[in-house]
Amino acid sequence: MNEHDIPPLPALGLEPQDLDGHSIEELSDYLDANRTPRDPAIEESAGCRIALDALERLRGISAQLLEADAAAATPVEDGWVHRVLSGIALDARAGRRIPILDDAGGDLGVTEGAVRGVVRAAERDVPGALVGRCVLEGDVMSPGAPITVKVEVSVAYGAPIPDLVTRLRDAISTRLRAHTELNVVGIDVLVQDLRRPNSPTEETR
Amino acid sequence: MSVVRDDELVVRIESIVSATPGVSGVFRSGSAFGRVLDTAARALGVRDEEESLVALARDDSGVSVDVSIGVSAGFGARDTVRRVHEAIAAQFRHDGGEGATVRVTVVHIDDAAPAPAAPALSAPAGERKVHD
Numbered sequence: 116m117n118e119h120d121i122p123p124l125p126a127l128g129l130e131p132q133d134l135d136g137h138s139i140e141e142l143s144d145y146l147d148a149n150r151t152p153r154d155p156a157i158e159e160s161a162g163c164r165i166a167l168d169a170l171e172r173l174r175g176i177s178a179q180l181l182e183a184d185a186a187a188a189t190p191v192e193d194g195w196v197h198r199v200l201s202g203i204a205l206d207a208r209a210g211r212r213i214p215i216l217d218d219a220g221g222d223l224g225v226t227e228g229a230v231r232g233v234v235r236a237a238e239r240d241v242p243g244a245l246v247g248r249c250v251l252e253g254d255v256m257s258p259g260a261p262i263t264v265k266v267e268v269s270v271a272y273g274a275p276i277p278d279l280v281t282r283l284r285d286a287i288s289t290r291l292r293a294h295t296e297l298n299v300v301g302i303d304v305l306v307q308d309l310r311r312p313n314s315p316t317e318e319t320r
Numbered sequence: 321m322s323v324v325r326d327d328e329l330v331v332r333i334e335s336i337v338s339a340t341p342g343v344s345g346v347f348r349s350g351s352a353f354g355r356v357l358d359t360a361a362r363a364l365g366v367r368d369e370e371e372s373l374v375a376l377a378r379d380d381s382g383v384s385v386d387v388s389i390g391v392s393a394g395f396g397a398r399d400t401v402r403r404v405h406e407a408i409a410a411q412f413r414h415d416g417g418e419g420a421t422v423r424v425t426v427v428h429i430d431d432a433a434p435a436p437a438a439p440a441l442s443a444p445a446g447e448r449k450v451h452d
Contacts, residue, residue: 212425
């Protein structure tokens with residue numbers, strides 16, 4: 116097992132169309148090969164690209180934890196990895212089409228999958244946080260309808276959770292305003308896992 | 321009657337879309353099942369890799385164009401999707417032909433892309449350079 120390996124996956128309950136016929140395992144292998152040779156079927160699949168973005172961020176954290184695991188007396192509990200991977204795969208589906216209003220009469224929109232991907236990317240701004248699952252609750256296809264965003268988060272042990280949740284909520288809100296016209300009435304953050312042992316590099320990320 | 325052949329038109333539209341500020345890529349449009357079939361066709365080597373990713377259809381009501389795009393996060397999905405629509409509509413106006421129903425969908429937002437300089441609306445392909 117090298118530093119980029121992720122633990123074997125349990126059944127994720129995915130259908131072939133969820134990642135346009137590909138699997139998380141295939142995408143993981145593709146990342147192992149540094150995305151070479153270029154695979155057009157993967158690179159031109161929006162679902163695969165959303166999953167690849169999240170997998171790359173997950174790998175950075177996994178490598179840090181494996182280093183900590185090697186130095187620790189007890190192995191790192193990796194259930195959180197499976198939960199995050201399940202979220203990545205499920206969230207990469209295109210889902211509903213969210214309208215973007217246009218005075219020029221265009222039929223414009225953004226997929227729910229793209230929005231979930233950018234919500235997940237808010238973890239870039241909040242060291243220690245890793246988004247597992249993201250759900251948009253409400254009628255996203257009706258302009259102005261109230262929407263609640265619910266995210267499940269894994270947190271590095273030792274991180275101040277109230278502060279982390281506030282910053283994550285702000286980062287998600289900023290991204291949603293930049294990319295959508297959703298009427299977001301709430302962002303619920305559920306801290307589902309504490310990742311132990313804590314890696315020193317995680318704190319300085 | 322079309323002045324430009326449809327296979328040439330979709331290539332031109334894809335080029336216009338790709339050159340629009342904020343667009344990080346053009347993706348295949350269509351149903352999830354269709355994309356799975358596309359993946360299978362690629363694996364079997366029976367799909368033309370040069371085939372355009374833009375979908376164009378004609379019926380009694382006119383032309384419809386369906387485009388799926390990726391967006392560099394710094395440009396914003398809302399602004400970019402409007403620029404893409406305007407660029408395609410401008411091309412149809414420039415060609416002097418019939419109007420088109422244009423559907424543009426953001427399917428991926430590239431959050432790792434660098435922040436942009438403020439972009440301007442695109443001009444029709446006939447009035448600008450297109451970078452391939």
